[in-house]
Amino acid sequence: MAISRIEELIYGVSDIRECSDFLENWGLIKLEETSEGANFKTLENQIVSLRLIGDVSLPPSHEVGSTVREVIWGVDSLLDLDKIYKELSSDREVISGSDGTIHSQDDSGNYIGFKVSNFSEAKVHKNKLNFHEDIARWNETIWPQERATPIRIGHVVYSIRSDGNWEAAEFYIKRLNFRLSDRSKDGGTFMRAEGSNFHHSIFLFHRQGTKQYFNHVAFEVNSFDEIMTGGQYMLERGAESVSGPGRHSLGSNCFWYFKNPCGGDIEYFADMDRLDDSWEPRYWEESPPYARWMVGEDVLTG
């Protein structure tokens, strides 16, 4: 049942125009916008969908205000979809939508769905970097673009209750074949989808204890430069920086987080650890520091 990636993210928002403008500035490609909603895509054709908060087609939320209402995971084939349907039907409600997407909930009550992935290859330039004796660029200059263009949605993060946090993570590992990358007893659990080699596709963050909400979504960009140019572009358009830029300890990715009017935070990232099944999951009694280095205050965003 190979889940390869996040296929679609569905937000319920109170102000379509504000959120749509924000995502356009973020660098996503706008597909359509009406007074009822808007759709955007990444270069790899993952969809970010905005709908009005009162839209009756949205699943309910345990949060008040704009937030993510459903995360749809992409799978390889209809056969995979069928396997997931059978697996989850054994102990919870699974609904088949008219477009073939199936909908259910994880063990924390977050609404999740599954559909066959509609991947398209992103065409991005190859970065050539010169470090010490490792020279990839001769007689060429670097001239970064003034803004970012996200390649893909890399991961989502939910803040969950610390009670039962391991069982909440096990749902993804045992029922959906996610792989454990890193887990800290006091922080959370990083997991990657079976068909992905990024350090994490999902992080369940339980440090805050009792709060339960959509924490953030992260978009991979093509270079550290693009984190900086994209972040600067957002700042100039009034976006609020939450933490960063910096480099995380777990996952090793460079990051920069902003407040997202659609709900939760939003992250540019690049240069994350890539893992295969030879990686030994790490268990930490105490979380390593949030970042190896970071500009500004230390704000825990997971």
Ligand SMILES: [Fe+2]
């Ligand atoms: Fe993140």
